[in-house]
Amino acid sequence: MDWEALLLSVKLSALTVLFLIPVGIVTGRWLAYRQFYGKSMVQALLAIPLVLPPTVLGYYLLVSLGGASSLGQLLERLFGHTLVFTFEGLVIASIIFNLPFAIQPIQRAFEAIPREIREAAACCGMTPAKVLWRIELPLAWTGIVSAITMTFAHTLGEFGVVLMVGGNIPGETKTIAIAIYDRVQAFDNESAAVMSAFLLAFSMITIAFSYLIADRNKNTYG
Amino acid sequence: MADEAQTAQGIQVKLIQAQPIPLAIDLHCQPGEVLAMVGPSGSGKTTVLRAIAGLHHPENGSVKCQGEIWQDSASGFYLAAHQRAVGLVFQSYALFPHFTALGNVMEALAHLPKILRKERARELLKRVHLDGLEDRYPKALSGGQQQRVAVARALAREPKVLLLDEPFSAVDQVTRRRLYRELNELRRSLSMPILLVTHDLEEATMLADRLCILHKGVTLQSGPPLEVAAHPVSATVARLMDQQNLFTAQIISHDPLVQKTLLRWRGLVLEARYQPDYSPGSRVCWMIQSSSVLLHRRNRQSNGDRENPLSGTIIEYMILGDRVSVRVEVDKQLQIAITITVPVHVARRNELGYGEQVTISLLAEGIHLMPFVKLRGIRQQDELIG
Numbered sequence: 001m002d003w004e005a006l007l008l009s010v011k012l013s014a015l016t017v018l019f020l021i022p023v024g025i026v027t028g029r030w031l032a033y034r035q036f037y038g039k040s041m042v043q044a045l046l047a048i049p050l051v052l053p054p055t056v057l058g059y060y061l062l063v064s065l066g067g068a069s070s071l072g073q074l075l076e077r078l079f080g081h082t083l084v085f086t087f088e089g090l091v092i093a094s095i096i097f098n099l100p101f102a103i104q105p106i107q108r109a110f111e112a113i114p115r116e117i118r119e120a121a122a123c124c125g126m127t128p129a130k131v132l133w134r135i136e137l138p139l140a141w142t143g144i145v146s147a148i149t150m151t152f153a154h155t156l157g158e159f160g161v162v163l164m165v166g167g168n169i170p171g172e173t174k175t176i177a178i179a180i181y182d183r184v185q186a187f188d189n190e191s192a193a194v195m196s197a198f199l200l201a202f203s204m205i206t207i208a209f210s211y212l213i214a215d216r217n218k219n220t221y222g
Numbered sequence: 223m224a225d226e227a228q229t230a231q232g233i234q235v236k237l238i239q240a241q242p243i244p245l246a247i248d249l250h251c252q253p254g255e256v257l258a259m260v261g262p263s264g265s266g267k268t269t270v271l272r273a274i275a276g277l278h279h280p281e282n283g284s285v286k287c288q289g290e291i292w293q294d295s296a297s298g299f300y301l302a303a304h305q306r307a308v309g310l311v312f313q314s315y316a317l318f319p320h321f322t323a324l325g326n327v328m329e330a331l332a333h334l335p336k337i338l339r340k341e342r343a344r345e346l347l348k349r350v351h352l353d354g355l356e357d358r359y360p361k362a363l364s365g366g367q368q369q370r371v372a373v374a375r376a377l378a379r380e381p382k383v384l385l386l387d388e389p390f391s392a393v394d395q396v397t398r399r400r401l402y403r404e405l406n407e408l409r410r411s412l413s414m415p416i417l418l419v420t421h422d423l424e425e426a427t428m429l430a431d432r433l434c435i436l437h438k439g440v441t442l443q444s445g446p447p448l449e450v451a452a453h454p455v456s457a458t459v460a461r462l463m464d465q466q467n468l469f470t471a472q473i474i475s476h477d478p479l480v481q482k483t484l485l486r487w488r489g490l491v492l493e494a495r496y497q498p499d500y501s502p503g504s505r506v507c508w509m510i511q512s513s514s515v516l517l518h519r520r521n522r523q524s525n526g527d528r529e530n531p532l533s534g535t536i537i538e539y540m541i542l543g544d545r546v547s548v549r550v551e552v553d554k555q556l557q558i559a560i561t562i563t564v565p566v567h568v569a570r571r572n573e574l575g576y577g578e579q580v581t582i583s584l585l586a587e588g589i590h591l592m593p594f595v596k597l598r599g600i601r602q603q604d605e606l607i608g
């Protein structure tokens with residue numbers, strides 16, 4: 001078991017969740033409640049990571065984060081070094097790659113709140129901020145939990161994007177999924193089996209947990 | 223704020239918009255009064271309520287409530303929903319599913335100090351006969367109980383106007399009758415204007431002090447229910463009030479001495495109440511309520527029998543609870559029929575039934591005239607809106 005790789009993966013997943021969930025709440029709510037010209041284009045763009053091969057996305061991120069692009073140069077000035085093959089670069093790539101996993105469950109959850117319930121809250125004298133805090137977030141909670149677990153589990157197991165953008169630098173960009181690949185390449189099947197079993201069990205537990213929360217919510221309020 | 227608004231009582235609403243549905247609304251409701259907005263679906267009733275609550279922003283309009291201005295397009299003033307003291311009971315009740323009955327009411331009590339909220343919420347639930355069910359979630363309440371929570375929540379904010387959007391449509395008939403009684407009892411203790419949206423005329427007549435008839439976003443007529451039913455301003459209003467006996471005729475003459483107006487109706491001459499606004503020779507619409515149609519006793523004459531007597535065959539006989547609706551065809555060729563409703567015992571005593579011959583009298587006092595329109599046209603419109 002490559003503990004360093006596991007720890008790095010957990011750190012990457014946690015940071016991705018931390019940055020992405022607020023983005024998911026703002027964007028998901030916006031997409032759920034607003035109708036605007038070009039909405040389907042925006043949704044298509046955000047869903048691209050679901051269908052694009054991770055290596056393709058990784059390639060574009062590598063190019064755009066690299067020193068040759070203007071975005072890359074800007075980020076380089078900001079961070080003091082180039083972001084490709086670094087942990088910060090991985091976090092950015094991971095946030096972009098996980099956008100649909102965070103936004104879609106949250107968007108569906110906000111969409112499921114009847115408009116009249118939000119309006120009733122306003123008629124009770126609640127300001128829009130209070131409606132969000134007291135009514136919308138508690139009712140969209142299952143979607144948010146689902147987004148957290150999906151993003152976390154998905155980041156933990158991501159391979160293609162990480163390899164393209166981060167490479168395989170121990171302690172910096174070598175995540176557990178890369179470590180498994182690394183071990184198989186070195187004919188160390190035993191380590192690969194232990195780590196794979198760990199990822200499998202972890203994924204099962206997180207998904208089951210998110211279903212459990214959704215079910216409990218449904219039984220209480222549904 | 224204008225002086226006029228500060229002294230104004232009740233609620234005054236004027237709304238004009240072209241989109242998404244055209245509106246031309248002008249209505250008012252006094253404190254303690256129940257005003258029922260009645261009209262077919264799509265007539266704009268709910269939109270008016272939403273505009274009053276601040277949930278819909280019409281292009282032009284003014285909403286003034288108990289001395290406060292909520293909307294004034296002329297000066298560009300518009301208060302958001304949470305800044306208006308409204309109590310709104312939604313058709314679906316829109317209870318917060320993650321709060322108990324007590325929690326739902328407490329959410330609308332943010333204007334009170336925290337320690338007082340629970341007690342006040344309990345009081346409100348008791349007032350709507352829900353004591354003992356405070357800790358239930360909406361899911362575990364029946365339709366009628368949910369409606370009561372919604373009413374308690376709407377009252378919690380001490381609203382300046384209470385808005386009820388078809389509040390009885392989602393419950394069964396037995397529960398509905400009980401809720402009618404409860405609302406009637408509750409309203410006596412309320413001092414704010416109450417606006418009730420409904421498409422059920424019987425409900426509106428039972429609960430409201432005044433009706434406001436809406437059609438295609440326009441307020442056609444306001445007045446006490448019985449007055450609107452007896453004297454609609456137009457054939458459209460008569461049709462919306464479910465008037466079955468609506469026809470066209472031509473004015474023959476007016477006789478101010480005997481206070482009568484004579485009408486020619488399909489070859490017959492009818493005597494009507496004196497209504498000199500319509501000039502002789504002009505065409506009019508006319509109607510008569512069932513209560514102004516006299517059924518002749520088979521073997522005994524009575525005083526009213528001489529007024530506009532008509533003979534015909536019963537072509538429809540329907541028992542509606544303790545009354546019977548009878549359609550009497552007075553001219554088979556022209557397929558003209560008059561509908562009357564009589565108590566079941568009257569129908570039995572007179573041996574009424576399908577195919578029986580009867581004689582009826584149209585009391586002149588009950589014949590009400592309205593400006594002429596093609597009736598087929600209104601019927602088709604109504605069916606389209608249906």
